[in-house]
Amino acid sequence: MAPRTPLTAQEVARIRADFPILARTVRQDRPLVYLDSGATSQKPLCVLDAERDFYLHHNAAVHRGAHQLAEEATDAFESARTRVAKFIGARPADVVFTRNGTEAINLVAYALSNAGAPGALDGADPAAAARLRLGPGDEIVVTEMEHHANLVPWQELARRTGASLRWIGVTDEGHLADPAEVIGPRTRVVAVTHVSNVLGTRTDVAAVVAAARAVGALTVLDACQSVPHFPVDVTELDVDFLVFTGHKLLGPQGIGVLWGRGELLAAMPPFLTGGSMIEMVRMEGSTYAPPPQRFEAGVPMAAQAVGLAAACDYLDRIGMAQVAAHDNALVTHALQRLAERPWVRVLGPTDPADRVGAVSFVVDGVHPHDVGQVLDDAGVAVRTGHHCAWPLHRRLRVPASTRASFHVYTTTAEVDAFVEALDRVPDIFGVSA
Amino acid sequence: MDLYAELIIEHAKRPQHAGLREPFDTETHHLNPSCGDEVTLRVRLDRSGEHPVLADVSYDAMGCSISVAATSVLAEECLGRPVPETLQTYAAMHAMLTSRGQDEGDPEQIGDGVAFAGVSRYPMRVKCALLGWAAYLDALARAGVDIGGAPTDVRALERS
Ligand SMILES: Cc1ncc(COP(=O)(O)O)c(C=O)c1O
Numbered sequence: 001m002a003p004r005t006p007l008t009a010q011e012v013a014r015i016r017a018d019f020p021i022l023a024r025t026v027r028q029d030r031p032l033v034y035l036d037s038g039a040t041s042q043k044p045l046c047v048l049d050a051e052r053d054f055y056l057h058h059n060a061a062v063h064r065g066a067h068q069l070a071e072e073a074t075d076a077f078e079s080a081r082t083r084v085a086k087f088i089g090a091r092p093a094d095v096v097f098t099r100n101g102t103e104a105i106n107l108v109a110y111a112l113s114n115a116g117a118p119g120a121l122d123g124a125d126p127a128a129a130a131r132l133r134l135g136p137g138d139e140i141v142v143t144e145m146e147h148h149a150n151l152v153p154w155q156e157l158a159r160r161t162g163a164s165l166r167w168i169g170v171t172d173e174g175h176l177a178d179p180a181e182v183i184g185p186r187t188r189v190v191a192v193t194h195v196s197n198v199l200g201t202r203t204d205v206a207a208v209v210a211a212a213r214a215v216g217a218l219t220v221l222d223a224c225q226s227v228p229h230f231p232v233d234v235t236e237l238d239v240d241f242l243v244f245t246g247h248k249l250l251g252p253q254g255i256g257v258l259w260g261r262g263e264l265l266a267a268m269p270p271f272l273t274g275g276s277m278i279e280m281v282r283m284e285g286s287t288y289a290p291p292p293q294r295f296e297a298g299v300p301m302a303a304q305a306v307g308l309a310a311a312c313d314y315l316d317r318i319g320m321a322q323v324a325a326h327d328n329a330l331v332t333h334a335l336q337r338l339a340e341r342p343w344v345r346v347l348g349p350t351d352p353a354d355r356v357g358a359v360s361f362v363v364d365g366v367h368p369h370d371v372g373q374v375l376d377d378a379g380v381a382v383r384t385g386h387h388c389a390w391p392l393h394r395r396l397r398v399p400a401s402t403r404a405s406f407h408v409y410t411t412t413a414e415v416d417a418f419v420e421a422l423d424r425v426p427d428i429f430g431v432s433a
Numbered sequence: 434m435d436l437y438a439e440l441i442i443e444h445a446k447r448p449q450h451a452g453l454r455e456p457f458d459t460e461t462h463h464l465n466p467s468c469g470d471e472v473t474l475r476v477r478l479d480r481s482g483e484h485p486v487l488a489d490v491s492y493d494a495m496g497c498s499i500s501v502a503a504t505s506v507l508a509e510e511c512l513g514r515p516v517p518e519t520l521q522t523y524a525a526m527h528a529m530l531t532s533r534g535q536d537e538g539d540p541e542q543i544g545d546g547v548a549f550a551g552v553s554r555y556p557m558r559v560k561c562a563l564l565g566w567a568a569y570l571d572a573l574a575r576a577g578v579d580i581g582g583a584p585t586d587v588r589a590l591e592r593s
Contacts, residue, residue: 368497429437429445
């Protein structure tokens, strides 16, 4: 990726004008400083307009009915699929819309256990089918830094299939240990995060894929925190499945994406069943549509898909390389300002080159909830707690942390406002600054 | 900040009657899954009179200043008192905490608990202040005390 110059202050100001919520005040007229984009991003007007336009002019049930509105709604939904596919360098037929990132991961996990049911793989390509079988003696590998969304579904899959769960550890510095030490001949699935939602560290996907490929294991990449911040291309990454979520990508809540290799999706049994995903239904049993429809049971979230496509347009107009450069400038600035404060302990590597989108930290002697409350009082919105990554916090020997996270509308002045608000913490709680 | 009354900071830094003590009748361990705050709490009841009396309450609280201080105030207010009275203190605390700033709290009933009046204006923090109480109610219920059907899960308690 060619490094670009970060966005100028004028460019960020123009971007911010597209997000009216950023101009509001909170807690007694404090200007909002929104540093919780890692939890969910704000949405530009064009995304809201796209959703509204769908409901105003084209609303109908997608893939049902033959009237003109049904045709337009179906067209809008399928065009959105094409647009979102292009954003990650994928074929539209390999892109499945889900309710969120969590559901996309569960879709893969449930398809894998459903694959064990009698007849579930009948007629499937034998090579692909063989990769979907999982049972006692097999291993599923995750990492110790996963979001619960990419951990609990695999614990449950292990329980249902009798496979065992293993994990790649995290070093004291917050880096992933060597994946090759855990991935072995019994490994059938490797599910890892692309970017840690706590540490902001980027996984060496090539190393994981090489180790998994060597033993024929499936690779699942949780890209919820990477796709929003830098260019992601499924062909380059060479994983088998990739998952992300719309609401962290300036898109609406209520939509996630599963991308999968065509031949694997084609062999996979469904997760949710019902209307819209069938080929033929008889009382005795049914056959299922090819992907992606096989995995989209029920009336889909068409307006959200249209909104997500608009978000992809918006980010591509700025340019994802530029978005990445802006993010890196923010992370660099935040790490610098926090390093000036010896009472702040940043979790994970302190080299901004290793970081994407977020900085988590602790103030020893003060609980993150209390840190977050002081920031909130100054209008600064951050995340506090374990950020759905409880095992990682346990590994780093902290009960919880405070996370400041950024997006394309975040300014360095906001980072300054955040650290200045943070300066009240030692005084209020009587710890030495 | 109105949330961090001086009394809260003091109780958080020097929690009263803290530490787990022997002997005890029942012990409970409660946590707030949204943040990972934890409290282990023990009660010992003296049943020689008409009503059981809270002969000892000891605890180990790990969490934010609100949850630690609230457990400390619980111990300070309830230790040595008849259990039915402590349940009245709980009811008054609960009413204040869930009042969204409408109930200032009565110092006659809840003592240092009035310092938590500001918490009710921060709905996300009410669970923090109730965690120790959830553990206390649970410990009483396990000791066979009628707690009037109050739930003992902190999330349910917040909504009760
Ligand atoms: C790394 C990571 N994975 C998965 C998820 C789950 O995404 P969603 O909330 O859309 O289900 C999140 C965010 O919540 C995340 O940060």
